[in-house]
Amino acid sequence: MKAILVMITIMILGGNLLSKNQLRMSKQRLAILNTILDLRSHPTADEVYQVVRQKLPRISLGTVYRNLEILSSSGMIRKVPLGGPQMRFDGCTEDHVHIRCIQCGRVDDLPMDPPNTREGDIQKKSGYRIIGHCTVFIGICPVCQGEGGDEAA
Amino acid sequence: MKAILVMITIMILGGNLLSKNQLRMSKQRLAILNTILDLRSHPTADEVYQVVRQKLPRISLGTVYRNLEILSSSGMIRKVPLGGPQMRFDGCTEDHVHIRCIQCGRVDDLPMDPPNTREGDIQKKSGYRIIGHCTVFIGICPVCQGEGGDEAA
């Protein structure tokens, strides 16, 4: 799955994106992308850094930040502000809903539809042109509830 | 309206909260609370600081941060992470939906119901105990659309 996505990415880079701004897929950038697709969690920049470092020990945190920015503005990953002090990144670029544990900071995807909001309605009422949305539930995860619950999705 | 809320606050402080942790309502804290209730926007800590400073010129930014923290953990205001680099604060403590302009950073309330999510369902599916949620739409505000639209709520 990961491999497929990366191949698609490279195809895209070889096609549209590359022709626009000469975006290259360096081994650092690829490793960062792989890491996020692999993890399937919602890592912070530093978490990505720690993982990528195991493969590329000389990579710098600045490079990670730079590439996270590039990858997310290219639409290959998503930058999600989930409420904590750090930005988080998500390999899943489709609209979905998150839930964050207020105690341990863990973040999961929520198996539910994005808000039922008719975007047209919102545009009419607010005057805004809607681009997207970010819905985060806050709660206490099964583990933090006292080892009593079962694991979330 | 503001006065009423503040009076309620003081009554609360004189009752429940005070008896628990000796929380006092200093003039700085009151000014900060007033400011947020007055503004009816979603100010950053620094915006609160700039406004409060006009009444209490010697107040320090540290004090503002300390009190924003105290007020929000007392439930008198709300700390809302709206996606930008700064935390924002909201005098309205009821669940509602925000929209943020991706260009100018302006934040408005959205005249719609919070997500239609059955919280019970979410709890069952995810295993989390739900405490709250935060929904933020991203868009372009009427002003940034090129002075063509009308003002939002």
Added chain:
DNA sequence: ATAACTGCAAACGTTTTGCCAGCAT
């Protein structure tokens, strides 16, 4: 040769913290 890229370190903006003094109880 050119332009994108990396590593490093310094800088930046936001938020937190330590310290001492002030004030309410």
Added chain:
DNA sequence: ATGCTGGCAAAACGTTTGCAGTTAT
């Protein structure tokens, strides 16, 4: 006297940026 509080300044934290050298085209 105790302890919550404020002002000030330093520190911490996440993130961005400038620069010099490297790599790919």
